[in-house]
Amino acid sequence: MAEREQYWTVEAPQALAWFSWDTETVLYDERSGDIHYFDEAISTIFERIVQGPRSFDDLVIFAADRLQVVADSEMEAMVSEILMILRDKQVVTPAG
Amino acid sequence: MAISPVLPGRGRSGEKFGKFIGIGPFVFFLSTDIPLLAAMIETLYEGFPAWEASANRFADFHVGVHRVSGMRRIVRRQAVFDIDGFRPFFPLASGQALMMLEGGLNWAIAENISFFLVIHAGVVERNGLAMVLPAPPGGGKSTLTAGLVHRGWRLLSDELALLSLEEGTLSALARPIALKNESIGVIRRAAPQSWMTPPMPNIEGGDVIYLKPPADSVARIGERAVPAFIVVPRFQRDADAALLEPKSRPQAFRELADGTYRLSLYGRRGFETLAGMVDRCQCYDLRFSDLDAAIQACERLTRGALRR
Numbered sequence: 001m002a003e004r005e006q007y008w009t010v011e012a013p014q015a016l017a018w019f020s021w022d023t024e025t026v027l028y029d030e031r032s033g034d035i036h037y038f039d040e041a042i043s044t045i046f047e048r049i050v051q052g053p054r055s056f057d058d059l060v061i062f063a064a065d066r067l068q069v070v071a072d073s074e075m076e077a078m079v080s081e082i083l084m085i086l087r088d089k090q091v092v093t094p095a096g
Numbered sequence: 097m098a099i100s101p102v103l104p105g106r107g108r109s110g111e112k113f114g115k116f117i118g119i120g121p122f123v124f125f126l127s128t129d130i131p132l133l134a135a136m137i138e139t140l141y142e143g144f145p146a147w148e149a150s151a152n153r154f155a156d157f158h159v160g161v162h163r164v165s166g167m168r169r170i171v172r173r174q175a176v177f178d179i180d181g182f183r184p185f186f187p188l189a190s191g192q193a194l195m196m197l198e199g200g201l202n203w204a205i206a207e208n209i210s211f212f213l214v215i216h217a218g219v220v221e222r223n224g225l226a227m228v229l230p231a232p233p234g235g236g237k238s239t240l241t242a243g244l245v246h247r248g249w250r251l252l253s254d255e256l257a258l259l260s261l262e263e264g265t266l267s268a269l270a271r272p273i274a275l276k277n278e279s280i281g282v283i284r285r286a287a288p289q290s291w292m293t294p295p296m297p298n299i300e301g302g303d304v305i306y307l308k309p310p311a312d313s314v315a316r317i318g319e320r321a322v323p324a325f326i327v328v329p330r331f332q333r334d335a336d337a338a339l340l341e342p343k344s345r346p347q348a349f350r351e352l353a354d355g356t357y358r359l360s361l362y363g364r365r366g367f368e369t370l371a372g373m374v375d376r377c378q379c380y381d382l383r384f385s386d387l388d389a390a391i392q393a394c395e396r397l398t399r400g401a402l403r404r
Contacts, residue, residue, distance in 0.1 A: 017364050019371045021345035028367035033360050035353065035367065037346055 007095035008083060009053040016091070020047065027091070036089055041067065045082045046091065053095040059083075113137070116153045118145035120258070120269040120317055122209075124201065125155040129162050130175060133193040136293055140272045140306060143314040157204045161193045179204055191296055195304060198274065202255055205269075206357040212258040212267065213362065213369055216355035219252035219266050219321070220244045222398050226266050226321035228257055228377070229329055230351050236331030236384065239279040242307055243387045244394060246287035251313035252321060261362065261369050264376075265320040270313045272306040280305050282387055325397055326352070326379045329390070337389035340397070341381050348379040 010016065018027040023040035025047070038046055041063070048054055048062045060079050064071035086092040113134035114127035119141075127149075128134050147153050157179055164174040164187045174187040177200040184203060188196050206214045218229035218241035227249075231237040238254050245251040252268040259266055275283055276298055283290070290310075295303035326348050327340075349371055353359055359366050378401070384390035 017368055017371075019345075019349075019375055021375070024344065024346040026346050026349050026371060028364060028371075030364045033363065037350065 004056050007053040007055050008049050008059070008092050009095040010049055011090050011093040013050070018046075029089075029091070031090070034089075036091070041078065042082050042085065045079060046086065049086075049092050056080075056083075114149035116147040116149070116151055116155055117141055118317075119201070119271060121212075121267050122156045122205065123153065124204075125149075125153075125158045126197070127158075127160040127162075128193070128197075130190055130193050133161055133175075133197065136194050136306070137197075139291065140293070140308050142308070143311055144270075144317070157208070159197070159200060159204060161197045161200070163190060188299065189297070192299065194293065194306060195274075195296060195299065198272065198306065201271070205256055205258075209258075210361075211262075212260060213359070213366055214357045215257040215259060215352055215370075216255070216357070217257040217352070218254050219257045219268075220249040221252055221266075221321040222249045222395075224322065225324035225398055225401055226252065227325040227327055227394060227398075228266070228323055228352075228373075229327055230348075230355050231255075232328065232330060232351070234331065236279070236329045236390075238273055238275055239282055239331070239387060240329045240382075240384075240390055240394075242273045242275060242279075242283045243286050243391050245273075245310055245313060246283075246290060247391050247395075250316060250319075250321075251309050259323070259369060259373060260320070261365055263320075264323070264369060264372055266323055267320050268313070268317045270309045270317045272309055274304055274306055276300075276304050277302040283307060286387060323373050323377050324401060325394075326374065326377045327382050327394065327397075328380070329382045329384065331385070332383050333385055335383040335385045337386040338382065338384040338393040340393045341383075343379040343381045345374050345379055348377075349374045 015030045016027060018025055025038040025043040027036045044063050044066045045059055048059055060071050060076050063079055064075050112129045116123055116125050126137055159179050161175050161177050164176050173190040175190040175193045176183055176187040177185050177196045216231050218237045220227050220241060229237050229241060241254045251270050252266055254273040257266060291308040293306045295305050298304040352370060
């Protein structure tokens with residue numbers, strides 16, 4: 001579980017290009033040449049972090065609102081898992 | 097059906113054919129020492145800009161299909177494709193020379209051109225709106241493309257979509273359409289006035305023929321088109337006559353990206369060009385078991401778009 005006070009930011013915004021369609025996102029990372037496909041849940045977290053550094057709590061509340069679910073421990077676990085996925089792809093990184 | 101078992105005469109065996117032919121944005125110098133292939137080139141590429149070998153022209157590619165000399169020729173008549181002096185493929189039977197030439201032209205464009213994204217897809221156009229037909233194997237892309245162009249759609253390409261990296265428009269090749277196996281009979285019935293080569297054995301088994309492109313598509317080969325629809329055809333014998341369903345853009349992008357030659361070489365620009373096209377297009381899956389119904393479904397799409 002990511003720490004609640006931790007902020008997250010996009011690792012190299014200038015290297016990324018993306019299109020968001022419906023609820024999904026297709027993202028190109030110029031550093032690796034990889035194309036990533038994000039489903040609705042991952043797209044929601046990515047879209048929020050692209051707006052600026054966000055805390056874990058902010059992401060949980062935003063995602064719960066967007067996906068119309070309760071911001072409970074299950075939601076926290078999902079956001080935590082998504083952050084790990086995005087970090088592994090070097091799309092987001094802990095801020096500061 | 098105007099199938100010609102005896103093609104327009106073209107010289108004696110050993111006499112060499114060579115011409116510069118403008119095929120859309122490219123100029124090829126095509127040569128062969130196989131009279132039947134020369135005759136097929138003359139017929140299938142009738143109306144394309146062409147210049148005699150003596151013309152002092154630049155060609156993007158010098159391409160040829162020639163008889164194999166030496167021992168091989170005694171055992172079995174074979175022909176080999178070459179491009180700018182390089183032979184990328186093994187020889188085939190000389191009866192497959194046209195297939196080798198057409199496949200070689202596809203290879204030349206897909207592997208060597210850098211100012212277009214080259215996508216494995218058919219492209220047709222009507223009323224200024226281009227429809228891109230990406231190609232899952234056995235999806236019926238060529239059958240649908242052939243059916244549409246014989247109902248008044250303009251042929252841009254049966255096999256390779258050329259998407260401009262500068263403008264996002266589609267350029268035309270208007271080359272002959274390859275039809276295989278059951279598709280041959282389907283198009284014979286749908287377009288009895290069209291000219292086809294005699295069947296030749298396909299390297300993957302079965303038969304293949306080449307359908308001459310409509311004269312109007314050849315005459316308008318220089319006109320680019322704006323992509324408006326992406327329709328992924330899928331022939332299913334047990335499907336409804338034709339069922340057109342909206343397709344998600346990420347899925348359409350994924351299928352187009354999989355069918356784009358050397359996409360990674362173009363980096364961010366390639367991604368943005370391809371995704372930009374998907375962004376501007378309406379995307380659909382078209383499952384069909386009946387060509388007529390599939391054509392009507394495509395026509396409804398364009399009528400709807402023009403009304404909007």
